[in-house]
Amino acid sequence: MSIEVSPGGAAVLTHEDVQQIVRQEVERAWKRDPASRRACIIASKGTLDWAYPPLILASAAAAAGMDAAVFFTFYGLNIIHKDFTRRVKVSPVGNPAMPMPVPMADTFTGLPGMKDMATAMMKTRFRKKGVAALEELLQVCRESSVRLIACALTIEVFGFKESDFIEGVEFGGAGAFMSEARRSHVTLFI
Amino acid sequence: MAELEVGEDSILDCRGLLCPMPVVRIGRELAAMVAGHVVKVLATDRGAVADVPAWVQDTGNELVAWHEAGDHLVFYIRKGADEV
Numbered sequence: 487m488s489i490e491v492s493p494g495g496a497a498v499l500t501h502e503d504v505q506q507i508v509r510q511e512v513e514r515a516w517k518r519d520p521a522s523r524r525a526c527i528i529a530s531k532g533t534l535d536w537a538y539p540p541l542i543l544a545s546a547a548a549a550a551g552m553d554a555a556v557f558f559t560f561y562g563l564n565i566i567h568k569d570f571t572r573r574v575k576v577s578p579v580g581n582p583a584m585p586m587p588v589p590m591a592d593t594f595t596g597l598p599g600m601k602d603m604a605t606a607m608m609k610t611r612f613r614k615k616g617v618a619a620l621e622e623l624l625q626v627c628r629e630s631s632v633r634l635i636a637c638a639l640t641i642e643v644f645g646f647k648e649s650d651f652i653e654g655v656e657f658g659g660a661g662a663f664m665s666e667a668r669r670s671h672v673t674l675f676i
Numbered sequence: 677m678a679e680l681e682v683g684e685d686s687i688l689d690c691r692g693l694l695c696p697m698p699v700v701r702i703g704r705e706l707a708a709m710v711a712g713h714v715v716k717v718l719a720t721d722r723g724a725v726a727d728v729p730a731w732v733q734d735t736g737n738e739l740v741a742w743h744e745a746g747d748h749l750v751f752y753i754r755k756g757a758d759e760v
Binding site: 542543545546549615617626 | 692693694695696700703720727731734735
């Protein structure tokens with residue numbers, strides 16, 4: 487950075503100098519901002535395909551040194567249920583985007599057993615491709631201190647008990663989420 | 677980028693792992709490393725081409741070099757001195 491000194495003795499900054507200074511200061515402020523190191527995610531879906539994004543993003547946030555919290559609400563509670571391997575499934579019904587080996591009508595994919603078959607197929611495919619299992623991602627989240635918060639309202643409405651959920655889960659409501667979210671630059675509803 | 681000879685202190689094999697496991701494993705590896713040391717990371721996840729440089733920048737570490745080696749990617753990451 488070149489600083490000219492005018493005849494009066496005052497430093498003269500060029501436009502480029504000012505731009506550079508502003509860039510550096512913004513960069514410094516961003517690094518100091520605690521909110522840039524916090525991520526707050528809502529997991530509202532309870533199917534296998536929708537269980538992945540919140541856990542992947544929370545794991546990635548924690549791996550980058552961020553404080554991450556996932557708030558599980560409505561069907562998302564299935565993801566942290568002790569029996570999640572049985573409860574979290576994927577259904578081909580009503581999902582035209584789901585890849586199928588051969589084209590199938592909804593009336594056929596809605597038959598008994600099709601949901602379990604689709605779930606087994608997706609799990610096998612994910613495993614073969616090297617995608618971590620939900621168990622593994624949950625384990626990564628817990629080991630890296632991701633806060634797993636279960637929605638107290640949904641627990642009440644759906645008739646769950648606090649003991650239905652995996653070890654380390656906290657319980658809270660919209661207030662708990664907002665308290666986290668207002669201090670986080672990253673807030674996602676999934 | 678041309679293949680560079682970079683001295684490494686350890687090797688982390690992330691081949692066969694998909695997002696987000698490579699950065700999770702790299703994070704754990706670097707947490708156990710001494711500042712200034714370099715880890716050589718092998719990966720097959722194509723997303724790592726974007727994920728690793730971004731992760732390195734956000735965590736105060738340094739991507740010394742990276743290149744493709746046949747069917748996989750190779751990253752050399754030096755652990756930074758600052759705790760970020």
